[in-house]
Amino acid sequence: MNRVRVIIDKEWAEVLKNKMILYTAGLMPALFVVIPLVMLYMTNKEKGSLRGMESITSLPAFAGMDPKSAAQILLVNQFMFYFLMIPLIVPIFIASYSIIGEKQQRSLEPLLATPIRVWELLLGKVLAAALPAVALTWLAFAVYAVLARFVATDLVYGVIVSPMWLLALIVLAPLFTVLSVSLAVIISSRVNDVRLAEQIGGLLVLPFVAVSIAATAGKILLDFQMFALGALAVAFLDVAVVYVGAKLFQRETILTKWK
Amino acid sequence: MAIIQTEGLTKYYGPTLGVEDLSFQVEEGEVFGFLGPNGAGKTTTVRMLSCLVAPTRGRASVNGHRIGVENQAIRQIIGILTESPGLYEKLSAWKNLDIYARLYGLSGQLREKQVRRYLEMLGLWERRNETVGEFSKGMKQKMAIARALIHEPRVLFLDEPTAALDPEAARVVRHFIAELKTEGRTILLCTHNLDEADRLCDRIGVMKQHLIQVDTPANLRQRLYGRKIVVHLKALTEPLVAAVRSLPFIKSIERIDNQLVIGLDNPEEQNPILVLNLVQAGGQVQFVNELRHSLEEVYFSLIDGGKAA
Ligand SMILES: Nc1ncnc2c1ncn2[C@@H]1O[C@H](COP(=O)(O)OP(=O)(O)OP(=O)(O)O)[C@@H](O)[C@H]1O
Ligand SMILES: [Mg+2]
Numbered sequence: 395m396n397r398v399r400v401i402i403d404k405e406w407a408e409v410l411k412n413k414m415i416l417y418t419a420g421l422m423p424a425l426f427v428v429i430p431l432v433m434l435y436m437t438n439k440e441k442g443s444l445r446g447m448e449s450i451t452s453l454p455a456f457a458g459m460d461p462k463s464a465a466q467i468l469l470v471n472q473f474m475f476y477f478l479m480i481p482l483i484v485p486i487f488i489a490s491y492s493i494i495g496e497k498q499q500r501s502l503e504p505l506l507a508t509p510i511r512v513w514e515l516l517l518g519k520v521l522a523a524a525l526p527a528v529a530l531t532w533l534a535f536a537v538y539a540v541l542a543r544f545v546a547t548d549l550v551y552g553v554i555v556s557p558m559w560l561l562a563l564i565v566l567a568p569l570f571t572v573l574s575v576s577l578a579v580i581i582s583s584r585v586n587d588v589r590l591a592e593q594i595g596g597l598l599v600l601p602f603v604a605v606s607i608a609a610t611a612g613k614i615l616l617d618f619q620m621f622a623l624g625a626l627a628v629a630f631l632d633v634a635v636v637y638v639g640a641k642l643f644q645r646e647t648i649l650t651k652w653k
Numbered sequence: 654m655a656i657i658q659t660e661g662l663t664k665y666y667g668p669t670l671g672v673e674d675l676s677f678q679v680e681e682g683e684v685f686g687f688l689g690p691n692g693a694g695k696t697t698t699v700r701m702l703s704c705l706v707a708p709t710r711g712r713a714s715v716n717g718h719r720i721g722v723e724n725q726a727i728r729q730i731i732g733i734l735t736e737s738p739g740l741y742e743k744l745s746a747w748k749n750l751d752i753y754a755r756l757y758g759l760s761g762q763l764r765e766k767q768v769r770r771y772l773e774m775l776g777l778w779e780r781r782n783e784t785v786g787e788f789s790k791g792m793k794q795k796m797a798i799a800r801a802l803i804h805e806p807r808v809l810f811l812d813e814p815t816a817a818l819d820p821e822a823a824r825v826v827r828h829f830i831a832e833l834k835t836e837g838r839t840i841l842l843c844t845h846n847l848d849e850a851d852r853l854c855d856r857i858g859v860m861k862q863h864l865i866q867v868d869t870p871a872n873l874r875q876r877l878y879g880r881k882i883v884v885h886l887k888a889l890t891e892p893l894v895a896a897v898r899s900l901p902f903i904k905s906i907e908r909i910d911n912q913l914v915i916g917l918d919n920p921e922e923q924n925p926i927l928v929l930n931l932v933q934a935g936g937q938v939q940f941v942n943e944l945r946h947s948l949e950e951v952y953f954s955l956i957d958g959g960k961a962a
Contacts, residue, residue, distance in 0.1 A: 396755070396758070397755075397756055400752060400755040400756055403752075404741065404744075404748075404752050407743075407744055407748060408741060408743050408744065411743040411744075412743075499739060499740065499741065499742055500735070500736075500737040500738075500739040501739040501740065501741060502739070503705065503733075503735045503739055504733060504734075504735050504739045504753075504797070504800065504801075505739075505756075506705055507703045507704075507705055507728060507731070507733045507735075508728060508753060508756045508757060509725055509728040509729050509756065509757065509758070510756055511725075645704075645705055645706070646705070646706045646707060649700070649705055649706060650666060650706060
């Protein structure tokens with residue numbers, strides 16, 4: 395386990411030298427906190443109903459609500475989905491930088507000649523990418539939840555800290571990081587350019603974006619059960635991609651088959 | 654028992670042959686050179702012996718540990734300098750070595766001592782906090798060597814340690830390897846630099862997919878060409894040539910101006926007799942030298958039957 399810590403330590407030392415990753419990892423959560431807070435604040439001040447928003451109350455999810463609350467809940471939900479993109483995107487950035495960086499520096503061969511076991515190396519890389527992503531997600535949400543108390547109505551605040559979103563953050567977010575890192579491992583074994591890897595990784599966020607749009611538009615009913623099922627599905631997906639990633643992450647494969 | 658032993662060691666990459674049927678032994682404390690052209694299988698051999706790739710056939714052991722069975726034990730006692738230095742370019746010299754020292758399980762004080770020892774030994778101590786990416790090629794190579802030594806391995810694999818360096822840097826590295834040799838470490842050195850192999854290696858294995866010959870540089874020369882000496886005379890006359898020819902141990906004789914190029918097996922014993930005979934026949938001997946074939950000639954004749962020599 396000591397060697398896992400050495401790897402994590404090394405990865406972080408390298409990531410701290412990469413401004414691009416630091417900006418991405420810092421900017422994304424900051425925007426996701428600030429924008430919804432500002433919008434909640436602004437919509438609160440607006441008198442009467444919001445123009446053009448009356449129609450959303452016809453959606454089953456918002457049935458019987460006043461249009462302003464419905465609009466705010468829609469906004470809040472949208473941004474909760476954005477929060478969940480942090481654990482999808484940040485690990486891809488960190489992990490593909492780390493693995494492709496090793497490839498470009500040709501540092502894997504001497505590393506693999508040390509007594510480190512490949513699972514220790516892989517685990518180190520996974521944790522190095524996943525831990526900051528989860529921490530960032532939770533930190534951003536904690537800040538958001540505290541500040542939202544001052545700008546959101548009780549009804550809207552109830553949605554922010556609803557069991558389904560808490561479940562999503564506590565269970566789904568870590569599962570997302572595993573998915574994200576494993577995909578980064580798989581992509582990085584084939585691709586030699588960090589940007590390209592990030593872009594391919596970015597494509598993988600699209601299904602999630604589609605789900606989030608469908609959900610906020612009322613096409614999918616958002617509730618605890620749906621998130622529980624979603625988490626289960628992602629967990630299965632995780633097992634599959636971790637399996638493939640671990641298969642690719644073998645000494646000989648890395649040295650002779652990786653392009 | 655030999656510290657490295659291989660028997661019929663073979664590696665195929667899919668259908669591509671890497672090396673085939675290697676059987677050799679390296680004794681403890683020996684510097685063993687692998688000499689061969691590009692694609693000969695030098696790196697493949699080192700990778701098998703350092704448990705990075707698995708042999709397709711055959712067996713090998715390092716310090717008595719079987720490859721493929723006790724890989725962890727082998728990894729703990731070997732150090733490797735790979736073809737490219739493979740350093741973490743964004744991290745400092747200190748950090749690069751510290752990471753490896755930790756991976757080998759060196760604890761606090763020992764780790765610090767070792768990192769310092771090698772940074773100082775290779776003249777990089779003053780620059781320990783600088784990012785390695787800014788180092789020159791020679792310095793990077795030194796860093797990679799330091800990294801391979803950080804845990805004091807008993808067996809050291811050096812894959813073309815001077816290939817990418819300018820003559821000056823190559824000399825420094827070569828010098829350092831010569832020093833390591835005096836510490837009694839076993840070194841397996843891959844190179845296509847013949848001069849380097851000649852100077853550093855106790856024995857050389859000439860290879861090209863197969864191991865063609867293994868011997869000391871001197872024996873390789875002799876095995877192929879026998880030994881020759883050159884005798885410079887003040888004046889060379891027919892009777893002198895006849896006097897030499899009459900000696901039973903003379904294998905060949907060649908006349909160039911006032912010099913005789915003579916082939917014989919054992920100059921240490923036979924030269925005095927030869928000189929005595931020449932003098933008795935009235936010859937005035939100026940110099941007697943051994944004619945050394947360059948290892949290059951030996952190498953090319955082994956690799957492709959002398960075509961390129
Ligand atoms: N990953 C690989 N996949 C397929 N073939 C390989 C691979 N690595 C090496 N080979 C082949 O194995 C043979 C031996 O290669 P190797 O790299 O061991 O030679 P080498 O003696 O180290 O050469 P060089 O002097 O160029 O470093 C070559 O024909 C090479 O093409
Ligand atoms: Mg090679």
